[in-house]
Amino acid sequence: MTAIPTPSYVTVDPAPRLVFGPGAVAEVGPIVRDLGVRRALLVTDPGVAAAGVAARVEAACAAAGVAVTVFDRVAPSPTLADVEAGVAAARRALDGGELAVVAVGGGSPMDAAKAIALGAVNPVPVRRLDDPAAVERPGLPIVAVPTTAGTGAETNGFGVVTDTEAVRKVYLGDESTVPVAAVLDPELTLGVPPPVTAATGMDALTHALESLASRRANDVAAGDALRAVELVSAHLATAVADGRDLAARSQLLLAAHLAGRAMRSTGLGLAHAIGHALTNRAGIPHGAALAMVLPAVLRFNLPVRAEAFGAAAGAFRFRSAGPTAPGDRTGGPASAEAAAHRLVDEVAALSAAVGTDRPLRAAGVGPGLVPVLAADAVADVVIANNPRPATEDEVAAVVTAAL
Ligand SMILES: [Fe+2]
Structure with missing residues (x-):
């Protein structure tokens, strides 16, 4: 796989020490x-x-x-x-x-x-x-x-x-x-209510996908990020449906950690820039805000990250619940661009399965707020990692697509 652009120099710090498991x-x-x-x-x-x-x-x-x-x-x-x-x-x-x-x-x-x-x-x-x-x-x-x-x-x-x-x-x-x-300790997460489980899981998924697409993407981070995509796509709908499922809770807690490790060396991108603005200006919780704009952000970045997105689409192969995504998930080789489009479909289907696929209007965001959100997003330092440079007008178009 040559999908992930590798910079000439990367430093990965092993901290923190990880202690993981029930109890x-x-x-x-x-x-x-x-x-x-x-x-x-x-x-x-x-x-x-x-x-x-x-x-x-x-x-x-x-x-x-x-x-x-x-x-x-x-x-x-x-x-x-x-x-x-x-x-x-x-x-x-x-x-x-x-x-x-x-x-x-x-x-x-x-x-x-x-x-x-x-x-x-x-x-x-x-x-x-x-x-x-x-x-x-x-x-x-x-x-x-x-x-x-x-x-x-x-x-x-x-x-x-x-x-x-x-x-x-x-x-x-x-x-x-x-x-x-x-x-x-996954036992500490057993009482998290379904909407919070869904939103936080979409936050972890967004970290993994933005890490894979980042201007600072690297193959060390990609290993963690792709595994995080596999774990979230395989277990999120299960944990939302049954919060007491300790196996699903365990895998999601590890997924969030791996996605966090990935983003530490790559940074995030446009979804987080818009997401921060949505939380500041409209009070939408972080993960919920990300889920609402993630498909539109992926479509914006797709032309410059088709191969990385194709790799991420492959990581959805364990998705076990919710509606079947359109497209061929098991067939032979397809073009990188077709695989990348499949990622957008998979993300949208997962979001629908866990109930985070709401339009921004449902959270009280109308067209009048779009210019403010776009201005905030381009001023957020996190946007510097986005693989495709985005002008204020382009960010406004991405937000509008999520209305
Ligand atoms: Fe986040």
Whole structure:
């Protein structure tokens, strides 16, 4: 396969250490203790706390002799104010000693935790934590415990935080805030409701596909990304239909992690640029926003990434539920372009099977908002990785196609 353009130089960091499997949450305490730290700030959100999931992590820490302070005031799409409150909590817990940060939740608590870990030891306004010149000390060590299978936030050091004044996302963190360990326990995801399971699964799929298509695509990342596509396409509809299916939950949690590893060396692209704008301007949850625009973005990028998309279409061969996609999924060789079109059909069929195939109008987005979304998307740094350069007018056309 020569589908994936390979740059002349790629660096792949093996962090975080991965601990994966049912019951893995018990390892959180020993991992923190092995860092030489006896106190932890557990960063989570009210929903995860109310579901009792944070309490399981707290118990695992206590069993290993690690004292826990809980900070559970992270909002969905965390803001700079959330981070400031977390930094204050971390500094109180730190009190001149050692402290680890244990991030428990979906993308929001993990993103906030990175900024909190860095802000706790760097006396600058949290807004400046994206500036290497302002950051003098490495962040507190982070152990990440994802409770949804989607963001892959446990694989990288950058937290996406909303600057509510500027109405845009900022990326806070650095290499020191890559979690030292990612503890993937699928039992923690059994209670995730079907719509969230569907949306987060589509987020993971989007990470894998944008990684494969990125200007910085490479074959190391492609290995992880293609496996992630296989796992999401094979198991997402099952997990949406039966949230207690531990095998499906396990495979999705691993898929999200692999897609996260893939995007770490490639970046993302246009779907995320538009998706961030949709969350900021229309309040649409991240994964749901991505699912609504992904087919249109794939069609836009298809002319310059036909071979990579064809490879991704092949990774859908294990799809086991939902309507059969149009086209020949098992036959002989077809043109690269035909295979790439099949990817768009497969993605649309999977999205329909899990109920995320809504038009933007259904979420309250009308034509009047399109120019604002397009302007936001071209200003988002993530668009730099998109394989096909996109003008503001072209982005507006992609969004309009998803209306
Ligand atoms: Fe994402």
